[in-house]
Amino acid sequence: MDNETLIEMKNIGKSFFGVTVFKDFSLNFRQGEVHCICGENGAGKSTLIKILSGAYQPNGGEIFFEGKKVVIDSPRDAIRLGIQTIYQEHTLYATLSVYENLFVGQEYTAGLVLNKKAMVEKTKEILRYLDSEIDPYAIIGQLSGSQQKVVEIARCLIVRAKVVIMDEPTSSFSMKEIQHLLGIVRQLKKDGICIIYISHHLEEVFQIADQVTVIRDGVKVGTYGIEGLSEEQLINSMVGRDVGSFYSRETVPVGEVMFRVERLCGNGVKDINFEIHKGEILGFSGMVGAGKTEMAQLLFGAVRKESGKTWIKGKSVEINSPKKAIENGMCYITESRQHTGLFLTHSIMVNTVVVNYNKRKGFLVNPRLDRKISEEGVKRLNIITTTIEKIVKELSGGNQQKVVLSKWFSVEGEIYIFDEPTRGIDVGAKEEIYKLMTLLVKEGKCILLISSDMPELIGMSNRIFVMRGGNVVAELNKGEISEQRILKYSIGGTVQSEAVN
Numbered sequence: 001m002d003n004e005t006l007i008e009m010k011n012i013g014k015s016f017f018g019v020t021v022f023k024d025f026s027l028n029f030r031q032g033e034v035h036c037i038c039g040e041n042g043a044g045k046s047t048l049i050k051i052l053s054g055a056y057q058p059n060g061g062e063i064f065f066e067g068k069k070v071v072i073d074s075p076r077d078a079i080r081l082g083i084q085t086i087y088q089e090h091t092l093y094a095t096l097s098v099y100e101n102l103f104v105g106q107e108y109t110a111g112l113v114l115n116k117k118a119m120v121e122k123t124k125e126i127l128r129y130l131d132s133e134i135d136p137y138a139i140i141g142q143l144s145g146s147q148q149k150v151v152e153i154a155r156c157l158i159v160r161a162k163v164v165i166m167d168e169p170t171s172s173f174s175m176k177e178i179q180h181l182l183g184i185v186r187q188l189k190k191d192g193i194c195i196i197y198i199s200h201h202l203e204e205v206f207q208i209a210d211q212v213t214v215i216r217d218g219v220k221v222g223t224y225g226i227e228g229l230s231e232e233q234l235i236n237s238m239v240g241r242d243v244g245s246f247y248s249r250e251t252v253p254v255g256e257v258m259f260r261v262e263r264l265c266g267n268g269v270k271d272i273n274f275e276i277h278k279g280e281i282l283g284f285s286g287m288v289g290a291g292k293t294e295m296a297q298l299l300f301g302a303v304r305k306e307s308g309k310t311w312i313k314g315k316s317v318e319i320n321s322p323k324k325a326i327e328n329g330m331c332y333i334t335e336s337r338q339h340t341g342l343f344l345t346h347s348i349m350v351n352t353v354v355v356n357y358n359k360r361k362g363f364l365v366n367p368r369l370d371r372k373i374s375e376e377g378v379k380r381l382n383i384i385t386t387t388i389e390k391i392v393k394e395l396s397g398g399n400q401q402k403v404v405l406s407k408w409f410s411v412e413g414e415i416y417i418f419d420e421p422t423r424g425i426d427v428g429a430k431e432e433i434y435k436l437m438t439l440l441v442k443e444g445k446c447i448l449l450i451s452s453d454m455p456e457l458i459g460m461s462n463r464i465f466v467m468r469g470g471n472v473v474a475e476l477n478k479g480e481i482s483e484q485r486i487l488k489y490s491i492g493g494t495v496q497s498e499a500v501n
Helices: 047-052 075-080 098-103 116-129 145-158 175-190 204-208 231-239 292-299 321-325 336-339 348-353 367-381 397-409 426-444 455-462 481-488
Strands: 003-014 019-031 033-036 060-065 068-070 085-088 161-166 195-196 210-216 218-227 255-267 269-277 279-286 307-312 315-317 330-333 417-418 446-450 463-468 471-477
Touching: 003 047, 019 047, 019 060, 019 195, 019 218, 033 047, 033 175, 033 204, 047 075, 047 085, 047 161, 047 195, 075 085, 085 145, 098 116, 098 145, 116 145, 145 175, 175 195, 175 204, 195 204, 204 231, 210 231, 218 231, 231 481, 255 292, 255 446, 269 292, 269 446, 269 471, 279 292, 279 455, 292 417, 292 446, 321 330, 330 397, 336 397, 348 367, 348 397, 367 397, 397 426, 417 426, 426 446, 426 455, 446 455, 455 481, 463 481, 471 481
Parallel strands: 033 195, 033 210, 085 161, 161 195, 279 446, 279 463, 330 417, 417 446
Antiparallel strands: 003 019, 003 060, 060 068, 210 218, 255 269, 255 307, 307 315, 463 471
């Protein structure tokens, strides 16, 4: 290990509940270097960050910092070493001022009294260094997202960080704000700080990186010097998946238009237009923050739209609440079954019938009907349980997801939104859910599929819309779909966008 190496990771592994997600990972990070980490959604970038920041402890391997073996058991350990992490979501105190946020837990004092003047002066000094005109007295909650990111970087400098990890730092930034942040990164590099920069925006990577490491399925594919590395080489390295891993469903005849949306705006989504036909699965792809889930929330009435029109079977409808969506035959399998899909401390039966009550007249409970619906759902979806009274948090992830599906199947909808339907479940359960989705379209339903699982998306979709920055940037028909093409549009490659009008 040379004198410039700050961090050396050797054969790092991480498992959750016996499932290996990060394996045999070795990598060095050097002083005064911008080291970009690239990979698809779910590749393992977040796991890497959390291991270095002390949020996760590895199951195997060794970490050396400045040549000494270290154990990073907590974020406090990481900070003590000089490793600071700036997450995609802001971690500042919204009701405190800029200078107060910078000095929380490390206040300057004069005897027993806080030395406010010294803290403000130090804040001004660091903000000048970062070429920022932010007022030290400004309240964080009143600052823009990019200004808050600058404050988080300033907080790293207060503690003299040697390594700064930035996780998707420019998410939802304007071009001017992005360039300002990249300028700050260059300044930190110039002063010998190591920057570990996680981003799916390749234009940023090629502007600032010295080294690029690609992670795929929890494994390091390779580390490349930016000189001589092409965008095409980088994308191919990120993909690199055998065609045999792509699921293939049976072909189903596509009928008339079932669901149409025009000029949908709001919730960070801009001017979305599409239509789905009977028997069709329309896929939506894009990196984290592209606006896919935000679009689904608008469609289902969970978030109020700013503008846009919706037609179901040729009839104009106004979907301004989930209740209205359900009444019009819409079903929404949300991306997080544990937070928004299930009542974890309640039974399979309660979870199965809860949506069904939206379509019933009156307010009387019908235990006999509830039991019948729940038992039919367990049988139809092959939910592994001894009783419908079983608490859902005691089920496996795959069986929990089947309960979510059973809940929506009970209302016999026609338009299904599936948001990350197989996240966190095993291969066998995935296959069963794919078969259920195929059964739905065979029955004349239509599905809007949002997924970061590329084999799933490609294998299941008739067409795929690619989103970036809240916009649809490309529509790919079956013969045009490839993982390389989807990824290129998702990360803003140089290929001409096939925009949807």
